[in-house]
Amino acid sequence: MDVSLLIIQTLNGLQLGLLLFLVASGLTLVFGILDFVNLAHAALYMVGAFICATLTYALGNFIYAVIVSLPITAAVGFVVERFVARPLYARGHLDQVLATFGLILVFETLAHMIWGPAGIAVPLPPALDGQTLLPGAIEIPTFRLVIIGAGLAAAGGLFWLVNYTRLGMLIRAGASNRTMVGALGINIQLLFSLVFALGAALAGLAGMLIAPITEASIGMGNSIIITAFVVIIVGGIGSMKGAFIAALLIGLIDTLGRSFLDDLFGLFMSSDAAENAAPAVSAMLIYIIMAGVLAFRPQGLFPPKVR
């Protein structure tokens, strides 16, 4: 096994894990506080990427585009909360799933109408576009390091926001007992809208960060949203800590599984059999792990204490 390949793939896994955390944290925040299952989170991820792509060309710089796109994506989330999510809070999860499924269709078609059927590539500024030399003569695209840095910064910011600010205190209180928070004179409606907008901005940020690598495209959110669901199931729905740990775990396992599973299988079966089995198993690996976790802990690894 090649050590530098192992380091590169570990960094790639970390990058995937942090992107997953950005998507999953919004999902788990909205579910924990609003008791609302939001499939359309995938659409917000896509919307973030498309808005950022457009603004990159309009403003001429990817970084400015991200800064301007964040509040716009949050605003989209705010509007979605007001007109689609709010009437559904009192309904069952089934209705929420179906309505937000419809919302995905609406958003994807709107994106198709506005931006066309093809994906939009997002150019990076020269400073971020090259390779960075790590110790041990390992070359890695600079932008991947930027994603890791931005993901860690966002996670840290979120941790600070939830644990050390007044808004965060209200969010935690709302997750424990929203009726009580409302009774104490807090504008719970506004709190919900803000949480939803925050989740949208986080999903949008993940979309913006991945866009220069994969380009902004319709349906880009559909694969990551399922993985994000796996993350919050494994972590425990509603738990921010669980989402963070599970996201890194899933990101690393998925990436490392895809590159090293055939070597691992080669240790105890013929190399032909290993080559045939490895792709199938590595594609299903995170689901197998999810099943394993749920078989022993149906509430996930870190279930929130009060629900």
Add this chain to the structure above:
Amino acid sequence: MERISRQDWIAIIVLALLAVLPPLFLSMGQSFWMDLATRLVILAIAASSLNLVLGYGGLVSFGHAAFVGLGAYAVGIPAHHWLYGGMDPIATTNGFVQIGLAVGVCALFALVTGLICLRTRGVYFIMITMAFAQMVYYGIVSIEEYGGDDGLVIDSRSEFPGISLDDPLQLYLLAWASLVVVVVLVRMIVNSRFGMVLKGGKGNEQRMATLGFNIYAYRLVAYVISGAICGYAGALLGNFTTFISPEMMDWGRSGELMFMVILGGAATLAGPILGATVFIVLEEALSSWTVYWHLPFGLFLILVVLYVRGGLTGLLSGKKED
């Protein structure tokens, strides 16, 4: 003699219309409508199987497309090996073997995943069923022999003595007869003691447990039955389209099946059939009108969820569900 309710009458009328109209269209040379009706009837079988767990059992499965896909591949894979060699034990075009394989594989998949899924509740159940379906999706995608992402062409349909599925009318009649059998079967199940326990678990799980019922076991059996029926629908769908791909088990397909059930009316016999009918006709009408048909379709879905409680059957029979 059991009382035949208004809801049963709706089911009988819809099934009768489906028996008469499509062959009539075919005799007028409108084979397009025949194709549409075949797809509709097959999806109605799948939706009915979902309705058994979702409507009557209160188990919101977001992964039923996986059963449809597995059922279709249970037809496609033996046919593929029959033509190109390899995997001798299952290389056949014998319809009984293929259907048996479809039903068996889906029942087994439902049993194994159900053992884990049913330990969870509410939104966990929704997401874990969805994740297991996605697991099958990625599993099939990664097997290159069966076409991976590109899918697999079924060169030879299932063979049964005396009937030829290459004839659209015979295929349709088989699908229609299967739908009738499934509807009768579902009605028998939900009116039996077993069905009463299942419905009781939906209403109040704790009460059923206190009454001494092992609700987990009842749900598992219902889930396995549902998966097996859905796999049968998948085998028919494979025979109808003669082209199968992992896209059949995309989570969007699972969402569509759920929508059919809710649109037509969950926990009603006619609901899944009505839902599938409106769904297919609307999809066809909108997509021939504009390429952006997902926009009005998505809005329609949102409006139905927000404002039509009890689905179409609820509207027709004038009785509020819930």
